[in-house]
Every structure is written in C-alpha cells, then in structure tokens.
Amino acid sequence: MTDQPKIKVGVLGATGSVGQRFVQLLADHPWFELTAVAASERSAGKTYREACNWFLSADIPANIAEMTIQPIDTNLDCQLVFSAIPGDIAKPVEEKFAAAGYGVMSNVKVHRYDADVPLVTAEVNPDHLQMLPIQRKNRGWDTGFIVTNSNCSTMPLVITLAPLHRAFGVKAVIVHTMQALSGAGYNGVPSLAALDNVIPFIGGEEEKMVIESKKMLGTFENAQFTPAEFALSAHCNRVSTIDGHMETVSVAFHRPPADESEIVRLWQEWNPLPQQLGLPSAPVPPIVIRREPNRPQTRLDRDAGNGMAVSVGRLRKCDVLDYKFVLLSHNTVRGAAGASVLNAELMLAQGMLDGLR
Numbered sequence: 001m002t003d004q005p006k007i008k009v010g011v012l013g014a015t016g017s018v019g020q021r022f023v024q025l026l027a028d029h030p031w032f033e034l035t036a037v038a039a040s041e042r043s044a045g046k047t048y049r050e051a052c053n054w055f056l057s058a059d060i061p062a063n064i065a066e067m068t069i070q071p072i073d074t075n076l077d078c079q080l081v082f083s084a085i086p087g088d089i090a091k092p093v094e095e096k097f098a099a100a101g102y103g104v105m106s107n108v109k110v111h112r113y114d115a116d117v118p119l120v121t122a123e124v125n126p127d128h129l130q131m132l133p134i135q136r137k138n139r140g141w142d143t144g145f146i147v148t149n150s151n152c153s154t155m156p157l158v159i160t161l162a163p164l165h166r167a168f169g170v171k172a173v174i175v176h177t178m179q180a181l182s183g184a185g186y187n188g189v190p191s192l193a194a195l196d197n198v199i200p201f202i203g204g205e206e207e208k209m210v211i212e213s214k215k216m217l218g219t220f221e222n223a224q225f226t227p228a229e230f231a232l233s234a235h236c237n238r239v240s241t242i243d244g245h246m247e248t249v250s251v252a253f254h255r256p257p258a259d260e261s262e263i264v265r266l267w268q269e270w271n272p273l274p275q276q277l278g279l280p281s282a283p284v285p286p287i288v289i290r291r292e293p294n295r296p297q298t299r300l301d302r303d304a305g306n307g308m309a310v311s312v313g314r315l316r317k318c319d320v321l322d323y324k325f326v327l328l329s330h331n332t333v334r335g336a337a338g339a340s341v342l343n344a345e346l347m348l349a350q351g352m353l354d355g356l357r
C-alpha cells in the first residue's frame, strides 16, 4: 500500500466540529493527501487559519493552516470528499459530487436510509459496501458514490453489539445516552443552556439509533439491505461534557450466554476486517474492556485507541433484560470523522477507490 501514490481528498465543512477532526486526522495520513478544504461562502477565500475557530487541543496542522478555503463546488482538486456539512444542504450537494465522479464519505444523515446507500461501520458491516455497483447503476453515476457512517451514539452501540449479535442473537436493547456538547456542533448548544445542566432531548437522535443500528446489524443479500429484527428503546440526553458519549445499555438475547465471561471472551477475541487488514486508523483492540468498577469515564477513556476504540465496563446481569454494561466512545473521532476515514481506508485496501476521477 505504501508505494502507491496518495489519494487526493477534500473536506466539505472543514471549519466545523467534525470538519476540524477530519483536518486533524488527514493532515498527515499515510494513504490520503488533504488537498482541498471547503466551507460556506462566509469562509471561502480566507485561509483556513483565518476562517476557522480552531478548538482542538493540538495546533492547526502547519501544512493546512495557510490553505485557502474554497466554496463547496465540484471543481475541488481531489478524488474523494469527506462530508461534514449541515443536513439541510447536504442532499443535493453530496449527489452533485458523486455525479461528478467524486467518492463521497458522508457523516450527514440525509442519505443514511436510502435503499442503495451503504451505512457502514467498518468493523461491523463492511460487506454492505458491495451495494456500490448497484447504487452507481441506479443513479447513473460513473465512478462516484456515496457511503455514509452512522450518527455518533449509534456507532459505539453497534460495535459492542456486533460480536454478541452473531453469537447470541440480540432480541431487545434499552440504551440511555449521555452525549457530549461537541455532538451538537460548535454553535449547537448555548453555554447557558448547557452548563450545570442535563437536557433530556436531542431532536431525532432516538429515532436514528433505532433505524441505524438495525440497518448496520442487518444483512446485505440479494442486492438489498434487510434490517436486523430486534426491539430498541433509546433515551438520549445531552450532558455538559465536551467530547465523549457515554451510554448505559441493557440487552436481551435469543440464546443468552450462561454468564458474563462468554461476553467478555467475544469482545476480547473480536478481530474484525479493519484490524485483520491492519488499516492505519483501526484501533487494536477495537473494544477496550475496563475492569475497574467506576470505568469507563468520559475524561479518562474517550481517547482510548487514539479516540477510535470503544471502552466498555460494568458488565453484569440485568434483572429486566439479560445483561447490562456501560460504553464510552469519542463522538467526533470514532463517532464521526475517524469512522469515515476508516471506511475510506477499508475501501482503498479492497481496491474500491480504483478509477476515481
């Protein structure tokens, strides 16, 4: 892989909460070269440093800081774009890029539920990428495509459930989220609403968790996605942490394991495709098991595996369903930009980016 020329990539929405993560992850990537940063007309024409209210703890990568922000148009000098733009403008924009021959790796919700668009977590359902030839045929696209990743609360949930679903068959899930402020975008929740507070509502999030977890844990057969069949009840809450979504999960199985050790063994031994392929962003291990009674914790564990691992703990029997546990993952890395970059690495490693523009 190392002797191949790098794929040129761009970021749509490069100045935002997710866009900044993309810039951080792509600035020095072994397989991708960040050649275009694009944002709204407000930012276009300025240098990235001028336009961006950078709030990540490491400095703006020096090779990106002086790049000129471009408007979001299909003359960007790149082959693949990572999309982190608001949902209300994304649908026509992403389709226009795919029609123009760009690969589109989208973080936005607008295409996630389309019948011919893969919604992929690289460790969980890489086979869903096989939909792409059908998508191109349906839409009359030559080399372009759209691949989406899920919302930030669903992704760690499906990662922890995937190995268990295969072994025991998930029957029902109850999940409560404690979601960080960065999940709402930089201007998302005003500080006076967020500080000293918990907000028990995140618009659309509970519905997304239901639909997206079933699509990703479902199958791709006979040229179609079939959602997994289980009941899921989600309670989504915004808490005043900056990064890192925590979730408490209760789960019932069709064939429940005799004790916790079988679940722990499956999590420990899980070695999905991105890890087998040694992809640059694939965390090893994908699931970090914390044994301490008070872990995972948001501040201590959100950066596990460079922000790409999901930490779990407090696994125990549940008096209502079968077992319960806590999970924690970094919402703008694992739950957004990092997951998208990992999907692109997976596609590159499998020859699925050959022939792009």
Ligand code: NAP
Pocket (backbone or CB within 6 Å): 012, 013, 014, 015, 016, 017, 018, 019, 038, 039, 040, 041, 042, 043, 044, 072, 083, 084, 085, 086, 087, 089, 107, 108, 109, 150, 151, 152, 182, 183, 184, 185, 186, 187, 331, 332, 335, 336
């Ligand atoms: P954000 O911080 O508000 O950033 C929005 C980005 O889009 C900025 O770069 C902004 O550029 C650009 N933009 C805004 N209006 C635009 C327009 N009319 N035309 C072109 N560009 C425009 O939002 P975010 O949290 O990064 O979220 C971006 C997308 O990712 C959303 O669809 C969101 O649902 C999704 N997502 C977010 C998370 C998360 O954890 N935050 C997780 C998963 C998915 P300017 O700076 O020039 O305004």
